Amino acid sequence: MAAPSAAGLARRLRAWLPRLTPVRWSRYGPSYLEPDVSKELYQKPLEELSEEEKEKLKLRAVHPIKAAPPSVSTSVFSDPMISKFTNMMMKNGNKVLARSLMSQTLEAIKRKQLEKYHKAPEGEKETIECNPYVIFHQALKNCQPIIGLSSITRGGKTYQVPVPLNDSRKRFLAMKWLITECRENKHRRTLMPEKLSQELLQAFNNEGPIIKKKHVLHKMAEANRAYAHFRWW
Amino acid sequence: KMLRSLRGLVCHPQKLDHRYALHTAAKDCLSSLVKQDVQTPAEGPRAVFYTSENDPANHAEHHEGRHYTIPLEEVKAVFPHGLPHRFQQQIKTFNEACLMVRKPALELFAYLKKSNFAHPAVRYVIYGEKGTGKTMTLCHVVHYCSRQGWLVLHIPDAHLWVKNCRELLQSSYNKDRLDQPLQASFWLKNFKTSNERFLKEIKTQRKYVWGKRDSTEEGRPLGEVVEQGLARVRNASDAVGVVLKEIKQQCHLGFFRLLVAVDGVNALWGRTTLKKEDKSPVSPEELTLVYNLRKMMRNDWSGGAVVTTLSQTGSLFKPRSAYLPQELLGKEGFDVLDPFIPILVSNYSAAEFESCYQYYRHCRWLQHPRGQ
Numbered sequence: 116m117a118a119p120s121a122a123g124l125a126r127r128l129r130a131w132l133p134r135l136t137p138v139r140w141s142r143y144g145p146s147y148l149e150p151d152v153s154k155e156l157y158q159k160p161l162e163e164l165s166e167e168e169k170e171k172l173k174l175r176a177v178h179p180i181k182a183a184p185p186s187v188s189t190s191v192f193s194d195p196m197i198s199k200f201t202n203m204m205m206k207n208g209n210k211v212l213a214r215s216l217m218s219q220t221l222e223a224i225k226r227k228q229l230e231k232y233h234k235a236p237e238g239e240k241e242t243i244e245c246n247p248y249v250i251f252h253q254a255l256k257n258c259q260p261i262i263g264l265s266s267i268t269r270g271g272k273t274y275q276v277p278v279p280l281n282d283s284r285k286r287f288l289a290m291k292w293l294i295t296e297c298r299e300n301k302h303r304r305t306l307m308p309e310k311l312s313q314e315l316l317q318a319f320n321n322e323g324p325i326i327k328k329k330h331v332l333h334k335m336a337e338a339n340r341a342y343a344h345f346r347w348w
Numbered sequence: 349k350m351l352r353s354l355r356g357l358v359c360h361p362q363k364l365d366h367r368y369a370l371h372t373a374a375k376d377c378l379s380s381l382v383k384q385d386v387q388t389p390a391e392g393p394r395a396v397f398y399t400s401e402n403d404p405a406n407h408a409e410h411h412e413g414r415h416y417t418i419p420l421e422e423v424k425a426v427f428p429h430g431l432p433h434r435f436q437q438q439i440k441t442f443n444e445a446c447l448m449v450r451k452p453a454l455e456l457f458a459y460l461k462k463s464n465f466a467h468p469a470v471r472y473v474i475y476g477e478k479g480t481g482k483t484m485t486l487c488h489v490v491h492y493c494s495r496q497g498w499l500v501l502h503i504p505d506a507h508l509w510v511k512n513c514r515e516l517l518q519s520s521y522n523k524d525r526l527d528q529p530l531q532a533s534f535w536l537k538n539f540k541t542s543n544e545r546f547l548k549e550i551k552t553q554r555k556y557v558w559g560k561r562d563s564t565e566e567g568r569p570l571g572e573v574v575e576q577g578l579a580r581v582r583n584a585s586d587a588v589g590v591v592l593k594e595i596k597q598q599c600h601l602g603f604f605r606l607l608v609a610v611d612g613v614n615a616l617w618g619r620t621t622l623k624k625e626d627k628s629p630v631s632p633e634e635l636t637l638v639y640n641l642r643k644m645m646r647n648d649w650s651g652g653a654v655v656t657t658l659s660q661t662g663s664l665f666k667p668r669s670a671y672l673p674q675e676l677l678g679k680e681g682f683d684v685l686d687p688f689i690p691i692l693v694s695n696y697s698a699a700e701f702e703s704c705y706q707y708y709r710h711c712r713w714l715q716h717p718r719g720q
Contacts, residue, residue: 246715
């Protein structure tokens with residue numbers, strides 16, 4: 116978005132290095148704005164809008180807007196984390212299957228929690244969390260490592276250096292561990308939704324193999340504290 | 349209540365979803381369908397969708413749209429194999445079995461109460477689009493009849509008898525026919541659980557010889573025939589045939605009322621996916637179970653009723669949009685069942701939908717904050 120237009124760059128590159136042109140940069144110019152998917156803003160009548168919202172709408176009326184990708188929807192039930200997770204679970208582009216597995220997982224979580232809820236005595240009913248979305252988000256948050264390791268080569272030897280991670284990297288690692296764990300360590304006959312729901316419930320309660328993996332990573336980073344100064348960024 | 353019925357009301361199902369996921373997504377889509385101005389009554393939160401009248405015999409029109417509970421022990425006794433899979437999951441999750449009282453069921457109760465049992469058995473065919481509640485209506489009727497003390501012959505899904513059968517034995521009784529030991533013994537086991545007391549009361553009227561050493565004398569209770577079928581799995585299908593014949597013969601004497609409840613009756617007259625050892629296709633008449641069941645379907649006996657359901661879901665070689673009796677039964681089946689009383693089951697009306705929605709909210713099935 117902030118980069119110069121792709122066409123201009125491509126032209127300059129073409130001039131400098133003929134026959135080396137493919138540049139996979141955004142086709143949108145700098146004036147293009149991201150699409151805004153929330154329905155609430157656009158459904159309000161003109162009088163109820165505050166000053167900033169009016170300004171924002173005027174700006175959007177003048178600038179061109181990028182096309183919305185098909186994965187983003189105006190539905191109240193769409194969740195960016197869930198869609199990211201579904202995309203990571205997808206194999207060979209089979210989004211239908213991935214999405215159905217995801218909804219089956221959420222339903223399985225809800226069923227297990229509701230069973231526990233209905234069988235629990237009155238006092239404990241408040242403590243049982245039944246909303247599968249809340250459980251999913253909390254479980255992912257519990258699985259995210261705080262600090263990561265990266266291999267840096269100095270003087271011929273490679274060291275595992277503890278390094279801070281940014282948010283997207285943490286989320287990616289949590290989701291990746293969850294999916295690999297469910298794919299590898301299960302009995303041949305258990306289905307993915309069942310195993311996933313089990314893992315998510317365990318992660319929600321801060322137990323289970325993924326939390327252990329996170330703790331192992333933290334301990335390694337703690338052990339290699341001495342090399343922390345190798346990091347130059 | 350079956351989640352599938354909500355599918356008909358969902359305006360634009362997310363096309364990406366697999367069919368199974370749609371049932372679960374339907375729970376999420378409820379919010380898009382509920383009108384904004386619906387008010388929940390302040391008094392008695394359960395008053396709208398719940399009724400404490402647990403006996404189906406007393407269900408009247410003012411109970412329409414309400415849910416009633418069936419105690420769990422009764423569920424195990426009356427429906428060992430009858431309930432659809434989704435409903436069984438729902439019972440497990442909510443720890444209670446709640447069924448909605450709907451108009452087709454009330455209609456059937458009225459007919460059954462007024463029917464003259466000296467006349468030949470009347471046949472009722474419950475038909476409707478996919479996922480509207482035909483099986484659940486049938487289960488409601490079965491519950492009503494078992495409460496009244498009828499002998500209930502409940503075949504949960506006739507389609508299971510004409511497809512996916514691993515073992516086909518040649519019948520010892522009749523050389524042309526084929527036996528299905530697994531399905532027959534499974535059904536006999538469930539029949540035993542649901543109708544214990546009748547098995548002791550009904551006596552056989554003929555001597556049956558099972559093999560060189562086994563035979564059942566005249567005048568023995570029917571329970572022995574069932575035991576024989578369960579013990580010797582090879583003779584299970586013949587045992588089923590004997591049971592059906594005996595019950596049919598003794599029904600007009602008036603000691604008990606008989607309800608024949610068959611789900612997916614269109615399986616009896618269609619084609620099968622089974623093949624004989626020489627790879628030639630098997631037609632339904634060649635299966636002992638189907639042959640005996642067809643004899644029950646004819647109205648040459650009195651003292652009971654036959655309630656059946658058409659089902660496209662398990663049916664073989666029928667298009668998905670077919671739901672009318674003429675299409676699903678085929679010419680043969682229609683001629684055999686004709687005359688019958690058709691009962692249409694449609695999707696939830698607005699009031700029923702509202703009641704179902706309130707029930708789900710009460711059971712905390714709708715968890716998404718925007719779904720409420």
